[in-house]
Amino acid sequence: MSYIKQSPWLVHYDGSSCNGCDIEVLACLTPLYDVERFGIVNTGNPKHADIFLVTGGVNTQNLPVVKQIYEQIPEPKVVIAVGTCACSGGVFHDCYNMLGGMDKAIPVDVYVPGCAARPESIIDGVVKGLAVLEEKQKALAIPLSEKHALREMELDPGVAVNKSQEAGK
Amino acid sequence: MSDMVCNIVSGIVYLILAPVIGGLLAGIDRKISARMQRRVGPPIMQPFYDFFKLRDKQPVAVNKAQRFYIRGFLLFAILSGFFFFAHGDLLLVIFTLTIASVCFVIAAYASNSPYSQVGAERELAQTMAYEPMMLLVALGFYLHCGTFDAKEIVQSPAMNFIYMPGIFIGLCYILLIKFRKSPFDLSMSHEVHQELIQGALTEISGPTLAMIELAHWYENVLLLGFVYLFFTWAPAWSPVLGIAMCAFTYFSDILVDNCCSRVKWEHMLSSAWVVTLAAGFANVAFLMYMR
Numbered sequence: 288m289s290y291i292k293q294s295p296w297l298v299h300y301d302g303s304s305c306n307g308c309d310i311e312v313l314a315c316l317t318p319l320y321d322v323e324r325f326g327i328v329n330t331g332n333p334k335h336a337d338i339f340l341v342t343g344g345v346n347t348q349n350l351p352v353v354k355q356i357y358e359q360i361p362e363p364k365v366v367i368a369v370g371t372c373a374c375s376g377g378v379f380h381d382c383y384n385m386l387g388g389m390d391k392a393i394p395v396d397v398y399v400p401g402c403a404a405r406p407e408s409i410i411d412g413v414v415k416g417l418a419v420l421e422e423k424q425k426a427l428a429i430p431l432s433e434k435h436a437l438r439e440m441e442l443d444p445g446v447a448v449n450k451s452q453e454a455g456k
Numbered sequence: 457m458s459d460m461v462c463n464i465v466s467g468i469v470y471l472i473l474a475p476v477i478g479g480l481l482a483g484i485d486r487k488i489s490a491r492m493q494r495r496v497g498p499p500i501m502q503p504f505y506d507f508f509k510l511r512d513k514q515p516v517a518v519n520k521a522q523r524f525y526i527r528g529f530l531l532f533a534i535l536s537g538f539f540f541f542a543h544g545d546l547l548l549v550i551f552t553l554t555i556a557s558v559c560f561v562i563a564a565y566a567s568n569s570p571y572s573q574v575g576a577e578r579e580l581a582q583t584m585a586y587e588p589m590m591l592l593v594a595l596g597f598y599l600h601c602g603t604f605d606a607k608e609i610v611q612s613p614a615m616n617f618i619y620m621p622g623i624f625i626g627l628c629y630i631l632l633i634k635f636r637k638s639p640f641d642l643s644m645s646h647e648v649h650q651e652l653i654q655g656a657l658t659e660i661s662g663p664t665l666a667m668i669e670l671a672h673w674y675e676n677v678l679l680l681g682f683v684y685l686f687f688t689w690a691p692a693w694s695p696v697l698g699i700a701m702c703a704f705t706y707f708s709d710i711l712v713d714n715c716c717s718r719v720k721w722e723h724m725l726s727s728a729w730v731v732t733l734a735a736g737f738a739n740v741a742f743l744m745y746m747r
Contacts, residue, residue: 289512290505290506290508290509290512291509291512293502293505293509294502294505294506294509296506318493318494318495321490321495321496321497323486323490323495323496323497323498324490324495324496324497324498324499325498326498326499326502326505326506330654331653331654332653332654332657332658334516334658334659334660334661335654335657335661335665337509337513361513361514361515361516361661361662362513362514363513363514424512427514
């Protein structure tokens with residue numbers, strides 16, 4: 288029995304956008320939409336998250352940030368690109384510093400179009416993401432002994448952080 | 457001999473039932489909080505879904521020391537509850553619970569993350585705030601009942617609350633800190649977008665976070681056990697009153713949680729000590745006078 292579909296925690300990050308989609312994401316938490324009834328929690332912490340909800344496109348400056356947040360989320364994880372900018376770069380796609388949609392930085396599982404994406408479609412996107420999440424968990428299912436081996440393995444530091452930076456030097 | 461068997465059985469019943477009750481309490485807490493905010497809220501079983509999901513996640517720990525201390529936190533939280541429900545010594549229960557919180561603080565200190573570090577410092581401040589009152593609770597029961605033994609306290613000739621209202625008020629105040637409810641949820645919180653991310657829990661994820669949740673369930677049931685002691689005495693029906701008062705205390709904590717914003721740590725520390733002194737210490741002085 289997989290519980291991940293009943294308890295998806297998400298972390299939200301805004302790349303380069305107009306903040307319109309962020310406001311719609313926060314609207315999902317209000318009493319009108321109340322995503323907590325599906326067990327969804329908006330944690331501010333990538334290490335607790337299962338779903339990476341990202342709005343806005345990726346540019347040269349936030350590329351390492353996006354990658355680092357993605358790396359910090361423990362497996363299984365799902366990336367949901369919310370809004371036109373996150374899907375393709377939107378109105379910003381011709382800017383000199385833009386790389387394009389979020390899929391230029393990290394693998395995206397669900398695209399939620401819209402400018403701004405409505406709370407209903409965001410919730411719909413998250414629900415679609417849950418199916419992907421369950422599939423990934425099945426694919427990742429490994430015997431307990433191997434899990435222990437994985438636990439003892441020294442993990443590589445995140446993309447943007449190397450060992451000396453981590454030590455604060 | 458049969459007394460000892462009875463104690464051990466009641467301790468084992470705690471080991472089995474406490475996570476179920478603690479998880480259900482957490483679920484009821486989330487549901488009631490949601491209703492207070494005019495939301496539908498998650499299902500009552502949500503904390504269990506969260507727990508089993510966290511167990512299945514990829515295990516990531518910043519270092520081995522962290523996992524060791526979190527196991528210590530879980531172990532000592534379970535142990536102190538076991539001592540309590542096996543009708544052990546109240547002082548032993550309180551000191552074991554302190555070791556559990558020390559383990560939690562060291563686990564938070566184990567990582568270099570500034571969020572986790574500040575969370576650990578705040579957790580220490582919280583420990584300083586509630587620890588004197590916990591000791592006064594034990595002292596109050598000793599002065600009133602002449603024993604630290606939980607078995608004799610629940611059999612005392614008169615309701616303990618009548619002689620120790622001040623100590624009960626002090627205990628209710630620090631329970632807000634221990635339950636991590638809103639005016640005092642400084643070191644960690646389940647609320648989103650707080651300044652410390654998740655505070656002491658920031659670097660703890662997956663199965664280790666599940667262990668922390670489990671330890672909190674055990675701890676919460678134990679703390680409600682202290683409330684129970686105040687309202688149970690010789691008559692056979694008094695446990696009903698004890699459980700009703702546990703439910704009432706928990707509900708009022710949820711209410712306070714939804715009515716208050718977080719305070720600064722200075723305010724938490726000074727107010728907790730003022731309550732300890734005014735309510736707890738005055739009550740202890742009264743009990744000493746009565747002897």
